[in-house]
Amino acid sequence: MTNMRSDIRFLLGNEERRIENIDPQTTVLNYLRLDEHKCGTKEGCAEGDCGACTVVLGEVDETVPGAMRYRTVNACIQFVPTLDGKQLLTVEHLKSADGSLHPVQQAMVDTHGSQCGFCTPGFVMSLYKIWLDGGEDDRGAINDALAGNLCRCTGYGPIIEAARASGGAGINDVVEQSRRKDVADRLKGLVGEGGGLEITHPRGRYFAPRSSDKLAQILVTHPDAIILAGGTDVGLWVTKHLKRLDPIVYIGDVADLKSVEVRDGDVHIGAGATYSDAHGALGDIAADLGELVRRIGSRQIRNAGTLGGNIANGSPIGDTPPALIALGARLVLRMGDVRREIPLEDFFITYGKQDRAKGEFVEKIIVPKPAGSSQFRAWKISKRFDQDITAVLGAFAITLENGAVSDIRIAFGGMAGTPMRAKKCEAAIIGQPWTDETLNTARLALADDFKPMTDMRASGEYRMLVAQNLLTKLYIETTQPGVATRLVGKAVSHG
Numbered sequence: 001m002t003n004m005r006s007d008i009r010f011l012l013g014n015e016e017r018r019i020e021n022i023d024p025q026t027t028v029l030n031y032l033r034l035d036e037h038k039c040g041t042k043e044g045c046a047e048g049d050c051g052a053c054t055v056v057l058g059e060v061d062e063t064v065p066g067a068m069r070y071r072t073v074n075a076c077i078q079f080v081p082t083l084d085g086k087q088l089l090t091v092e093h094l095k096s097a098d099g100s101l102h103p104v105q106q107a108m109v110d111t112h113g114s115q116c117g118f119c120t121p122g123f124v125m126s127l128y129k130i131w132l133d134g135g136e137d138d139r140g141a142i143n144d145a146l147a148g149n150l151c152r153c154t155g156y157g158p159i160i161e162a163a164r165a166s167g168g169a170g171i172n173d174v175v176e177q178s179r180r181k182d183v184a185d186r187l188k189g190l191v192g193e194g195g196g197l198e199i200t201h202p203r204g205r206y207f208a209p210r211s212s213d214k215l216a217q218i219l220v221t222h223p224d225a226i227i228l229a230g231g232t233d234v235g236l237w238v239t240k241h242l243k244r245l246d247p248i249v250y251i252g253d254v255a256d257l258k259s260v261e262v263r264d265g266d267v268h269i270g271a272g273a274t275y276s277d278a279h280g281a282l283g284d285i286a287a288d289l290g291e292l293v294r295r296i297g298s299r300q301i302r303n304a305g306t307l308g309g310n311i312a313n314g315s316p317i318g319d320t321p322p323a324l325i326a327l328g329a330r331l332v333l334r335m336g337d338v339r340r341e342i343p344l345e346d347f348f349i350t351y352g353k354q355d356r357a358k359g360e361f362v363e364k365i366i367v368p369k370p371a372g373s374s375q376f377r378a379w380k381i382s383k384r385f386d387q388d389i390t391a392v393l394g395a396f397a398i399t400l401e402n403g404a405v406s407d408i409r410i411a412f413g414g415m416a417g418t419p420m421r422a423k424k425c426e427a428a429i430i431g432q433p434w435t436d437e438t439l440n441t442a443r444l445a446l447a448d449d450f451k452p453m454t455d456m457r458a459s460g461e462y463r464m465l466v467a468q469n470l471l472t473k474l475y476i477e478t479t480q481p482g483v484a485t486r487l488v489g490k491a492v493s494h495g
């Protein structure tokens with residue numbers, strides 16, 4: 001296609017790389033270890049769970065002239081062509097010319113933050129990202145930044161201490177700003193104004209357009225292409241299921257799909273916006289929505305994964321769809337030049353089947369601002385609080401007037417083959433006084449809405465009981481606000 005390049009251009013530390021003839025589904029981790037012989041970055045799980053492969057990606061911050069933005073990602077599930085136009089920083093790049101340790105490495109030594117050391121480079125890179133942002137002292141924020149790094153021998157206390165002891169880059173310092181501007185200028189010069197990437201390799205093709213018009217055109221020409229967003233699902237198809245994907249169409253470089261905008265109070269989220277990008281705006285819609293997003297995977301996963309991917313994958317246990325359905329979110333789908341807007345709940349037809357034609361893609365998600373009197377609650381129930389898959393997720397948008405329920409939307413994940421509304425339960429509540437009696441009727445009605453399955457995560461009986469108890473929790477929180485119903489969970493940390 002016109003105007004598209006075939007070489008992948010990026011900075012590895014401060015060194016320029018222009019790579020041609022690489023299998024497009026080569027992971028960044030394998031490239032680093034096998035091609036660059038930079039073996040500081042480790043492989044633990046190869047599925048985004050352990051953080052041993054954590055690297056930092058730097059990108060030009062288009063909102064502030066001359067600025068860079070940095071994020072941690074799991075190198076094991078990112079493909080090399082997604083590095084185009086970015087700076088890749090690994091633990092090797094922390095080494096000073098005089099051989100002295102970087103402040104975060106020195107802090108790890110001083111606090112005895114490493115034993116076997118396998119997890120250490122990954123932790124160091126997560127700490128380095130904190131350092132790049134100017135340092136952090138708050139325990140909650142440090143926990144959040146490190147929740148995607150697992151350590152099985154040292155224990156987290158010394159590592160958290162190291163985070164505090166590291167200090168931070170002087171982000172307002174003139175020298176640091178000019179260093180970042182220099183990197184931003186080099187990255188801009190490297191990729192120029194071209195139309196993105198088109199790679200043809202014997203093992204597969206890869207397209208990375210830079211506009212949604214071009215994306216639409218490519219998908220019409222290649223309707224069977226695999227759409228790649230953050231790769232937090234797709235990456236595992238390669239590392240765990242050993243699939244060959246051809247062609248891949250990457251949407252992470254499409255500038256107009258990455259926007260998060262508030263219009264008349266509604267939030268419009270481009271399908272390419274990451275969870276981290278959308279977190280602040282979603283937390284402003286409802287505190288529980290922000291907290292739900294904060295608990296998705298880890299910081300590394302949220303820095304790559306998208307809301308669009310969480311919807312498009314059609315999973316019955318994706319965390320955002322039930323919450324967005326309860327809030328009445330709408331989906332914009334596009335094929336070629338034709339767009340259609342549908343209620344999100346209509347997208348999920350049945351297990352494994354969504355209302356998306358070949359060649360069509362999710363362009364954006366519109367989350368309406370809840371009416372002033374509406375209250376929103378969402379709870380994710382999983383075996384572990386952080387980094388775990390949902391057993392049941394209940395989301396509720398309720399409006400009370402004079403002690404009665406004038407409106408309620410209830411949606412669950414983990415209770416059926418798709419994220420789904422509890423319409424019989426809603427009907428048992430709407431128009432009724434919000435009392436113990438209505439609650440009990442509604443609890444029973446849930447059994448008419450769902451026949452949940454038993455799997456390794458939970459039994460059907462457990463799921464039903466949890467769903468009913470979440471309804472009771474909603475009742476208590478909306479009628480007796482003084483009662484303590486949560487150990488944690490209403491704070492919204494944007495990051």
Ligand SMILES: Cc1cc2nc3c(=O)[nH]c(=O)nc-3n(C[C@H](O)[C@H](O)[C@H](O)COP(=O)(O)OP(=O)(O)OC[C@H]3O[C@@H](n4cnc5c(N)ncnc54)[C@H](O)[C@@H]3O)c2cc1C
Pocket residue numbers: 047048049226227228229230231232233234235236251271272295296297298301304305306307308309310311312313317318319320360361362363387388389390
């Ligand atoms: C360690 C780990 C922890 C996780 N934790 C959670 C969790 O707590 N909660 C949770 O819900 N999920 C979790 N996930 C799953 C995953 O992160 C999410 O489903 C994520 O939202 C997928 O988005 P993505 O951008 O990475 O999608 P990708 O992996 O790039 O794509 C996912 C699917 O969506 C399709 N797709 C992507 N974008 C579009 C589009 N715009 N139009 C049409 N199709 C599209 C792809 O073709 C693919 O089929 C976790 C995953 C990992 C690896």
Ligand code: FES
Pocket residue numbers: 042043044045046047048049050051052053054074075076077
């Ligand atoms: S190797 Fe475990 S997250 Fe990448």
Ligand code: FES
Pocket residue numbers: 113114115116117118119120150151152153154
């Ligand atoms: S030091 Fe051994 S896993 Fe962390």
